[in-house]
Amino acid sequence: MQDTVKTWLTEGTVDIFLGYKMVEGHPIPHGFNRDRLDEIDEMVTGPARYPLEKFATQLLQMHPDAKIGILARDCTKRALNVLTIWQQISPGQIQTLQVNCCPSPLGSNTDCSYLQPADTGAYKAAHGVDGSQSLQALEQMPEEERFDRWMYEFQKCIKCYGCRNVCPMCFCRECSLENKDLVGNGHLPPDIPIFHLVRAVHMAGRCIDCGLCEQACPAEIPLRMLYRKINDMMGNLFDYHTGSSPDQPPFSLLGDKPSTGLAPMTAEAAKNE
Amino acid sequence: MTKKRMVFMRELLNFIGIGDRLHLEWISSAEAQKYTRVVSDFTEKIRRLGPNPLRGRAVKLPENLFATPPGAARPAKPESRLAAAKTAKG
Numbered sequence A: 001m002q003d004t005v006k007t008w009l010t011e012g013t014v015d016i017f018l019g020y021k022m023v024e025g026h027p028i029p030h031g032f033n034r035d036r037l038d039e040i041d042e043m044v045t046g047p048a049r050y051p052l053e054k055f056a057t058q059l060l061q062m063h064p065d066a067k068i069g070i071l072a073r074d075c076t077k078r079a080l081n082v083l084t085i086w087q088q089i090s091p092g093q094i095q096t097l098q099v100n101c102c103p104s105p106l107g108s109n110t111d112c113s114y115l116q117p118a119d120t121g122a123y124k125a126a127h128g129v130d131g132s133q134s135l136q137a138l139e140q141m142p143e144e145e146r147f148d149r150w151m152y153e154f155q156k157c158i159k160c161y162g163c164r165n166v167c168p169m170c171f172c173r174e175c176s177l178e179n180k181d182l183v184g185n186g187h188l189p190p191d192i193p194i195f196h197l198v199r200a201v202h203m204a205g206r207c208i209d210c211g212l213c214e215q216a217c218p219a220e221i222p223l224r225m226l227y228r229k230i231n232d233m234m235g236n237l238f239d240y241h242t243g244s245s246p247d248q249p250p251f252s253l254l255g256d257k258p259s260t261g262l263a264p265m266t267a268e269a270a271k272n273e
Numbered sequence B: 001m002t003k004k005r006m007v008f009m010r011e012l013l014n015f016i017g018i019g020d021r022l023h024l025e026w027i028s029s030a031e032a033q034k035y036t037r038v039v040s041d042f043t044e045k046i047r048r049l050g051p052n053p054l055r056g057r058a059v060k061l062p063e064n065l066f067a068t069p070p071g072a073a074r075p076a077k078p079e080s081r082l083a084a085a086k087t088a089k090g
Helices: A002-011 A035-044 A050-062 A074-085 A122-127 A135-139 A143-154 A162-166 A194-202 A212-217 A223-237 A262-272 B002-016 B034-047 B083-089
Strands: A014-025 A024-032 A066-071 A096-098
Touching: A002 A014, A002 A024, A002 A035, A002 A066, A002 A096, A014 A035, A014 A050, A024 A035, A024 A050, A050 A066, A050 A074, A066 A074, A074 A096, A122 A143, A135 A223, A143 B002, A162 A212, A194 A223, A194 B002, A212 A223, A223 B002
Parallel strands: A014 A066, A066 A096
Antiparallel strands: A014 A024
């Protein structure tokens, strides 16, 4: 792996390679470049994850012509696909070097268990939303109970914006979550459930189920479960599979284009008419 | 587009547990009767559902850790330090 990166850098395939370097015993994201090739020997892989593709997007905003190499898991590939669809990067601008991966219903080829949720305590199991249960199990609960459980989770929010800041798909320059007309500021918890639902809606056609938001959340809100539901809906209603579908997401397309999969939706829509 | 968003939004709200409070209908300005019917029906439906759980009923919390229940009066904002300094100088 180190050799590949060295070759890429010396041959000019990439100008900078984003990977991890061990600093004081912690794997820290690092940009390796051809001026300091010896650093590459310190490059590590492991379960540590940072939104490397977000750093790449930000680098490309500053240096649009840069060629970037990136250490990639399956979620990175989905992220790059979605970022291309949303025109944040151009195809071919980013070279990937595949490493082992973590489990997700959106991806195949998963062999790392790093993201398996931690054990859920009895209190959370009784009053909150258990992130390790299946989406179906949660959906089968009575509506009122679901509401109470979600509200319990949401009211823990300390509005640190960690979920947004770590999200590789959050590239907007102006964020609705900072608009005080949409989400009032100055009190905790933030306006619930608006704060979380605004973010959830914006994840439609974007969330690649990398799980970084949930990992970053200091209040342990099962955000991944919420966005999994979003992905589930995108699949069921519009036959859109974020990260693997090559088309624009359904909310970016007007009308009933076949790619937005109206077939499953018509049954649902007819029921609601 | 609206229809797609509504289908999506309805299911999301349902997932969170506040479904059934969203309705979409296309009504022409010439369809006064349809308008009154739709609005009355929806009003009836909402009345049956009762008050908005986010407002009427404080979120059922097993322990009220640090939460101000939504809808409850929030403590008045403390005067900003800058404003306080100005008054002191004043």
